[in-house]
Amino acid sequence: WAVQASAEVAGTPRQRTAPDIIWTCNQHIVLQTFWQLGIIVPWIDTPGLAFWSGVMHAPPPATGLPSMVVLRSAFWRLPAGAVLQSLLVQALGLSLGSETKVAEVRWMDSFPRGSMEAESYRTSWLSWQDFAAHTAALYMPSELYQIRFRDMYAMGMPILAPAASWTQRMLLE
Numbered sequence: 001w002a003v004q005a006s007a008e009v010a011g012t013p014r015q016r017t018a019p020d021i022i023w024t025c026n027q028h029i030v031l032q033t034f035w036q037l038g039i040i041v042p043w044i045d046t047p048g049l050a051f052w053s054g055v056m057h058a059p060p061p062a063t064g065l066p067s068m069v070v071l072r073s074a075f076w077r078l079p080a081g082a083v084l085q086s087l088l089v090q091a092l093g094l095s096l097g098s099e100t101k102v103a104e105v106r107w108m109d110s111f112p113r114g115s116m117e118a119e120s121y122r123t124s125w126l127s128w129q130d131f132a133a134h135t136a137a138l139y140m141p142s143e144l145y146q147i148r149f150r151d152m153y154a155m156g157m158p159i160l161a162p163a164a165s166w167t168q169r170m171l172l173e
Contacts, residue, residue, distance in 0.1 A: 048150030055128035057156040059135045066135040067104040068160070069126070071152070074142035076107075080170045081140070106134065128155065136160055141167055 023042040024030060030043045060067055075081040085107075088094075093101040108126070131137070131151075136158040139149055152159050162170065 046150065047154040048148075048152075050128050050131070050151035051154035053128045055132045055155055057132050057158075058129075060133065065101065065104050067106065067133070068136050068138055069106045069131060069134040070108060070138045071140070071148045072108040073140040075140040075170065078170070084140075103135075131155065132157065140170070142171065 023044050027043055030041050033039050033041045070076075073081070076085060088105070092103050092105060093099075094105060106126070128151075132155050134157070137152045137160065139152065139159050139161040141149070141161070149159065149161070161167075
């Protein structure tokens, strides 16, 4: 490629034997390449890392409480996230003194919540098998391009997520 690049810079035509093939799995690269260079690069979506692990959704038995894993999101640090978290705790009977617990909930610690060395952050990581053992996942997108959704989707896990209009509304507050 160095010989090819220097030949093009020097203005000498090169012999093309095959077309250049390029694609990306990152939407932001597609947009940036188009905006800066006017070149359209194909975007090929990947199924997420969980797909390659071979792990599939294996919910708990119907005799026990359903369980939900709340995926990491900066949303939970916003005022709207704190309010929704409080509502979920009350609605699912997770608060102290509640007599009717409706579900087990595993809250993943949020990325922007301090040091990555914190004990709560280190212990909040789950294996693909641990994720797949939950009844469903709650996904609150804090940006447009995140791989967590595709990981849960690849395992066949039911995903609870707000509609696009609610997501936009929550992120604007």
